[in-house]
Amino acid sequence: MTPVRALAGVDLLIGIDDTDDLYSPGTGRRARQLLDELTKAGLGTPAGATRHQLLVDDRIPYTTHNSSACIAWRSAVGNPDAVVAEVIRFSGEFLERVCPPAADPGLVVAIPHRILDTPALVEFGRQAKLEVLRTEDAWKLGAALGVHISGHGGTQDGVLGALAGVGLHLSGNDGLFIDMPGLHDLPSESTIDDLRRLVGIDDARDSAQRRPEPDEPIELSDWVRPVLLEGRAVLLLDPPWDLADGRRAWRTAPRYVVKRY
Structure with missing residues (x-):
C-alpha cells in the first residue's frame, strides 16, 4: 500500500453547514470558496474538502440534500496554534458575509491531535447519518471535546452538521472530495x-x-x-x-x- 499523500500534514479541520437557502449556492460551493479565500489570505494550503451526507428526514430542516462539508487544512508554518485563531475569525466572518438571511450557518474548527475524544466525535458523525440529533447535543459535545464551535446566523443549527462533518472526515471512511489541488483541471x-x-x-x-x-x-x-x-x-x-x-x-x-x- 502506498503512503498517504492526499491528507499528509493536515493539522486543521474546518466544518461548515446550513450555509444556503433555496436560491443561493450550496454548502459544497461555499466550502470551495472558503478554501480559496483562506489560501489567498496566506493562512496555509488546502489538502482538500470533503462532502458528507447526513440523514434525510422530514423532521430535519435542510435545504436540498442535508450534506455538510469539511475542509482539510495545512497551516502556513506547520503549527496550527499560530493560525487557528485567525482561521476561526476569518471563517466566521466569511459565513456571515456570504450566507443569506434564511441560512443557519455553523462553524467547527478542530486541531485533530488536540481533540479530547476522537472516537466520540466520529460516533457523533455516524449517528448524524442514522438518526435525528439535537443541536444542543452538538454544542455540548463540541465544548467537551475542546473544539471551536460557533453559529453565524439564523438559528445557528448548522453547528450540528458542521460537527458531524468533522467527525465523519476523521473516521477516514466517509464522504467524497469536492475539492483538492488540481481536481478541476x-x-x-x-x-x-x-x-x-x-x-x-x-x-x-x-x-x-x-x-x-x-x-x-x-x-x-x-x-x-x-x-x-x-x-x-x-x-x-x-x-x-x-x-x-x-x-x-x-x-x-x-x-x-x-x-x-
Whole structure:
C-alpha cells in the first residue's frame, strides 16, 4: 500500500453547514470558496474538502440534500496554534458575509491531535447519518471535546452538521472530495502515475480491488471525485476492458456510485 499523500500534514479541520437557502449556492460551493479565500489570505494550503451526507428526514430542516462539508487544512508554518485563531475569525466572518438571511450557518474548527475524544466525535458523525440529533447535543459535545464551535446566523443549527462533518472526515471512511489541488483541471485521459502528479490521489481501484498498471489509460469524466476510504483519497473506477495491444483500459466510476460514499 502506498503512503498517504492526499491528507499528509493536515493539522486543521474546518466544518461548515446550513450555509444556503433555496436560491443561493450550496454548502459544497461555499466550502470551495472558503478554501480559496483562506489560501489567498496566506493562512496555509488546502489538502482538500470533503462532502458528507447526513440523514434525510422530514423532521430535519435542510435545504436540498442535508450534506455538510469539511475542509482539510495545512497551516502556513506547520503549527496550527499560530493560525487557528485567525482561521476561526476569518471563517466566521466569511459565513456571515456570504450566507443569506434564511441560512443557519455553523462553524467547527478542530486541531485533530488536540481533540479530547476522537472516537466520540466520529460516533457523533455516524449517528448524524442514522438518526435525528439535537443541536444542543452538538454544542455540548463540541465544548467537551475542546473544539471551536460557533453559529453565524439564523438559528445557528448548522453547528450540528458542521460537527458531524468533522467527525465523519476523521473516521477516514466517509464522504467524497469536492475539492483538492488540481481536481478541476484534469485532462480527459491520463495514467495512474500522471494522475498522482496532477491531483495527488492515494489510490485508484475498481470494486474488485483491481488497480491500473502504470501504462494503462484511464478515461476521466467531467465529474471526478475521489472518495475518502481508509484515510486515503481513492479514485473509484469501473471494471476494465481489454485493448487490442493487450493492455487494459479504465474509466472513472459514474456519479451515482461515487455519491454512495
